Amino acid sequence: MESSLSALAKGLLVLPLQWLGLAWVAWAVSGCLVPQDDTLLEGIPDRRNRPPRIVESQVQPTESIIHDFGAAGLCELDFSVVVEDPDVDDLITVQWYLDYDSQNPTGYFREFKLANNGEPQRGDRATLRINLRAANSPLSTPGIHLVEAVVTDTRLVGRDPEPVGSVVLADGGLIFNPGYVVTHTWFVTTVRGDCL
Amino acid sequence: MRRMRLALLSLALAGIGCAYLPADPNGSNLVCRNDAECGEGQVCFLDGCGDPGQHIVVEVTPNPKAGLHAQDFAVENLRPQQNLELFGPATLQGQVRRETLLPAPESSTTAYSSPVSVRVSGESLLIPGLMRRHEATLLPDNGNYQLAVGSGSYTILLLAADPQVPPQTAERVVEPGKAVPLDFLLPAPTAVTRLAGKVVRLNTTLVEADLEVQALDDNLRPLSQRVPVTRGTGDFLLALPPSAAKLDHVLVQVTPPRADTLVPQKTFTVDPRPGVTEALDLGEYGEPVTVQGRVVDRDGKPVANASVYLQGKVGGGGQLRTRPVTTGTDGRFELLSLPSHPDTPMTLYAVPPTTASAGITLQPTAIPRGGVTLSDIICPDKVIAEGTLMRPEGLPAAGVRVVAEPVGEVTGWPRPAVGTEAGAATDEDGRYRLRLDPGEYRFDFIPAENLPRVSRFVTVLPATNLELAPFTLSKGRRINGLVTIHEQQVENAPPGIPYASIRFFRVVNVEGKPTSVLLAQTVADSTGNYAATLPTR
Numbered sequence: 001m002e003s004s005l006s007a008l009a010k011g012l013l014v015l016p017l018q019w020l021g022l023a024w025v026a027w028a029v030s031g032c033l034v035p036q037d038d039t040l041l042e043g044i045p046d047r048r049n050r051p052p053r054i055v056e057s058q059v060q061p062t063e064s065i066i067h068d069f070g071a072a073g074l075c076e077l078d079f080s081v082v083v084e085d086p087d088v089d090d091l092i093t094v095q096w097y098l099d100y101d102s103q104n105p106t107g108y109f110r111e112f113k114l115a116n117n118g119e120p121q122r123g124d125r126a127t128l129r130i131n132l133r134a135a136n137s138p139l140s141t142p143g144i145h146l147v148e149a150v151v152t153d154t155r156l157v158g159r160d161p162e163p164v165g166s167v168v169l170a171d172g173g174l175i176f177n178p179g180y181v182v183t184h185t186w187f188v189t190t191v192r193g194d195c196l
Numbered sequence: 197m198r199r200m201r202l203a204l205l206s207l208a209l210a211g212i213g214c215a216y217l218p219a220d221p222n223g224s225n226l227v228c229r230n231d232a233e234c235g236e237g238q239v240c241f242l243d244g245c246g247d248p249g250q251h252i253v254v255e256v257t258p259n260p261k262a263g264l265h266a267q268d269f270a271v272e273n274l275r276p277q278q279n280l281e282l283f284g285p286a287t288l289q290g291q292v293r294r295e296t297l298l299p300a301p302e303s304s305t306t307a308y309s310s311p312v313s314v315r316v317s318g319e320s321l322l323i324p325g326l327m328r329r330h331e332a333t334l335l336p337d338n339g340n341y342q343l344a345v346g347s348g349s350y351t352i353l354l355l356a357a358d359p360q361v362p363p364q365t366a367e368r369v370v371e372p373g374k375a376v377p378l379d380f381l382l383p384a385p386t387a388v389t390r391l392a393g394k395v396v397r398l399n400t401t402l403v404e405a406d407l408e409v410q411a412l413d414d415n416l417r418p419l420s421q422r423v424p425v426t427r428g429t430g431d432f433l434l435a436l437p438p439s440a441a442k443l444d445h446v447l448v449q450v451t452p453p454r455a456d457t458l459v460p461q462k463t464f465t466v467d468p469r470p471g472v473t474e475a476l477d478l479g480e481y482g483e484p485v486t487v488q489g490r491v492v493d494r495d496g497k498p499v500a501n502a503s504v505y506l507q508g509k510v511g512g513g514g515q516l517r518t519r520p521v522t523t524g525t526d527g528r529f530e531l532l533s534l535p536s537h538p539d540t541p542m543t544l545y546a547v548p549p550t551t552a553s554a555g556i557t558l559q560p561t562a563i564p565r566g567g568v569t570l571s572d573i574i575c576p577d578k579v580i581a582e583g584t585l586m587r588p589e590g591l592p593a594a595g596v597r598v599v600a601e602p603v604g605e606v607t608g609w610p611r612p613a614v615g616t617e618a619g620a621a622t623d624e625d626g627r628y629r630l631r632l633d634p635g636e637y638r639f640d641f642i643p644a645e646n647l648p649r650v651s652r653f654v655t656v657l658p659a660t661n662l663e664l665a666p667f668t669l670s671k672g673r674r675i676n677g678l679v680t681i682h683e684q685q686v687e688n689a690p691p692g693i694p695y696a697s698i699r700f701f702r703v704v705n706v707e708g709k710p711t712s713v714l715l716a717q718t719v720a721d722s723t724g725n726y727a728a729t730l731p732t733r
Binding site for chain 1: 633
């Protein structure tokens, strides 16, 4: 008899504890469902694009004005640039323009894509070789010519860089992640000499 | 015995296969197919099998803007950690002086402090075919000048801003870090050999165009500066060095300096000793005429954006190259020319764009007085050069860029002006395909991953499509190190040379001719450390 009373007393004591436990679990779980004021991120935002640069100390020819191309045996010139971009995964493109006229724009003369090497300094040089003895050599016409290296880390429309991406904000605004373009220019005076 | 002969024959054939790639129709490409054909530790290079650690020359260009130009070093045994210790700047330095009195020995000199232009051109001492040039306009300080240059063997031309000072030429060898003395002694104004003359056409008629005149020696080296012809009189006055007074002849070249001037270039042989030459007659070269035509491909379809020009001999014996014009979408063009020489037709060049399947064509063309409308100019198809590239382990090499750079011409064809990159990198089967005009090319295969670049020389002959034998990329080994300058003593400065350019060349004889092939190129980081990938077994 005594033992049955004891069991009853224990049962009566455990029941509230069980309800308390259940209530605590319900409170804890419901806490997760309570709306929070924090804004949830859908993903890690892209890092803002950084511009490439032409390593000025390594530009060839070093002088920006070249005289008498075509005279005294000077029949061939190499133009080259080295490019650095801290964004090592960016595809760096070098487009060579000759005598570009914004009023009568024509396309680039030659394009190079510099191989990614996992380093900011691209190992490849973008080199344009001009030989006056070649057929239809682009600088063979006597006079002053403009040679330009146009370097970009994005797609160019004409010679203007397109953004590499954009982010739509909650309020409907738009932020562009810009693409960049940098240039280097040489002036070359071709003379009729012995190279034709 | 017969079996032995067969075995020897097969061995000999295998040996040839290592050096020459015979599968293509022209059969002249000096290559081996893969490293497996070479001996132990050797790599299949452009010139055949060779030790990848030997015959290496490295060119380091520290900072040309700061006067630290290229230096070359032969590397005896290339190590994985290859630090590059450089010399300081190499210079040409000396004095520019001018004689004041004649005759010697009483002559004295004075410092020349007016502007001069120094043009230095030549070749690397260690890397065959690697041309170098430097140019600067200087104002000598009390006659003293200094010009930083790269190492090399050079011809130096000094041109004073005063056109009545004859040009000075010298030759020097410059080694890394050396200051090479070079003085220039300009002749006294009274000692200069002067050559006066007049440029005319048809004996007496003045040429209604801007012209320039220059005296040259038989090797076409300048004896005078290029001076303008006086427009209203046709007169010119050249200043030659005193030694020219003893020559029985010099060449005098008359050139139009502007592209839109339809006047021929003509070279005359002149006796400079009298000091005055008889009138230089450009002859009867006629009046400008219009040349019209249409450029089409083999199927008769118009070729748009082709460049068209005429070059050759005109009446009076001079040479003319017309200004190029571009064809419209209908393939038509119209250009201005002079009539061709009565006995010699000019050559018409039609050069379709690199993206077109039509190729360059040359056509003898007589241009009559009064102009001409030509019949259709038919361009042949470009030659298709294709092949297969394999990875070192034998699988097809996909994603490799293939670039063809023109390095020479083949007989009867002009040298191509511009290199071509395959429209797409090698496909999943390792296949590549390029459309090329006839010429000699260097094919550069540039893998996207850490494999070394590979180059091959390929001769593209007209009208023969080219299937190059497959060959295999080499494995790469990483070389790294620090670029420093031997005697740099700047306190607290980092030891490395930032952004130094480094190029590794293999220097060998190809068909008996010293040749260099670029193996790798890289740029040091901001601390002067570099890394490059070179071929290995």
